[in-house]
Amino acid sequence: MLRLVVLCLVLALPSLAVAQVVTDCEPSLAQARSIAEPWEDNILSLANGDVRLAVIDAIEPGAVPFHLMVLTPPYDELGARLCWVVSLDAQGFGFSALTLAGLLKDSDSAGRLVLTLQAARWNDSTGGPDPALLHIVIDPQTGEVSARLD
Amino acid sequence: MHRLTLALCLTLPLAAQAQSISDCDWVGNPANIAEPWEVNSRTFANGAIRVALLDTGGEPVCCSAHLLILAPSGGQDAPVYRQCLVASAQPGSGFYSMDVPGISASYDPAKGLLLSVPLTHWHQGVETGAPPIAERMEIRINQATGAVVIE
Numbered sequence: 568m569l570r571l572v573v574l575c576l577v578l579a580l581p582s583l584a585v586a587q588v589v590t591d592c593e594p595s596l597a598q599a600r601s602i603a604e605p606w607e608d609n610i611l612s613l614a615n616g617d618v619r620l621a622v623i624d625a626i627e628p629g630a631v632p633f634h635l636m637v638l639t640p641p642y643d644e645l646g647a648r649l650c651w652v653v654s655l656d657a658q659g660f661g662f663s664a665l666t667l668a669g670l671l672k673d674s675d676s677a678g679r680l681v682l683t684l685q686a687a688r689w690n691d692s693t694g695g696p697d698p699a700l701l702h703i704v705i706d707p708q709t710g711e712v713s714a715r716l717d
Numbered sequence: 718m719h720r721l722t723l724a725l726c727l728t729l730p731l732a733a734q735a736q737s738i739s740d741c742d743w744v745g746n747p748a749n750i751a752e753p754w755e756v757n758s759r760t761f762a763n764g765a766i767r768v769a770l771l772d773t774g775g776e777p778v779c780c781s782a783h784l785l786i787l788a789p790s791g792g793q794d795a796p797v798y799r800q801c802l803v804a805s806a807q808p809g810s811g812f813y814s815m816d817v818p819g820i821s822a823s824y825d826p827a828k829g830l831l832l833s834v835p836l837t838h839w840h841q842g843v844e845t846g847a848p849p850i851a852e853r854m855e856i857r858i859n860q861a862t863g864a865v866v867i868e
Contacts, residue, residue: 599747600787600801645774650748
């Protein structure tokens with residue numbers, strides 16, 4: 568019986584810490600009008616201004632409207648940065664909550680930004696949000712961004 | 718004296734050219750909001766209206782600066798949404814520079830909010846060190862109707 572419980576817990580673990588989706592900025596989500604207000608609370612500049620974060624409030628779907636926009640080097644020949652949107656899943660659903668307040672910032676030995684944001688994912692069975700942490704790694708050298716929610 | 722008159726006449730069309738307001742297209746992409754955002758954006762009407770400097774990467778040199786305008790759609794028939802508009806010298810072509818922190822605002826209850834935006838126009842003399850042509854763009858924003866127009 569104990570083995571069965573342990574097996575169930577191990578099988579459940581991957582669902583508690585799954586990779587989130589990072590997509591190239593698409594016009595439907597990454598719109599200037601969708602940057603959450605007030606900007607003062609929902610935008611953040613990192614890496615001496617090279618990296619910009621912005622909380623996106625897509626309004627719909629109502630329970631999961633929040634995404635994170637990430638602008639990061641490398642710059643192109645016109646000085647534009649790469650633009651990414653971090654979402655909950657590939658269906659385009661966002662998070663139930665996402666805030667830059669209390670963001671934890673670190674960097675690893677490769678010079679990548681390692682960020683932790685407070686977020687929430689929608690729980691269908693309870694009909695409410697479950698608090699979660701969104702871990703994001705940004706490499707300003709290559710422009711690669713990865714995200715994981717747990 | 719005649720030369721001065723001629724020079725003024727050649728300058729006037731640039732200084733007095735019409736400006737345009739258009740829906741957000743590629744120019745209004747948030748990636749074009751000029752850094753630092755904290756300096757280059759402003760709110761008015763208790764946060765209902767936001768403007769920000771857009772820069773299309775400094776290219777073309779003559780006219781890469783535009784103004785992003787986010788304002789309520791207004792109207793009575795449909796749910797109010799946030800309009801995304803771009804003020805340019807002409808559609809797709811901006812100004813030489815724009816001073817968002819220098820924007821001044823006034824309010825007329827019958828007409829709405831009026832923004833006076835300091836900007837400059839490029840001219841060929843800029844290449845040889847002459848200053849760009851300074852002007853102000855007056856933009857009227859009516860939250861009740863959703864109208865955003867150049868005055």
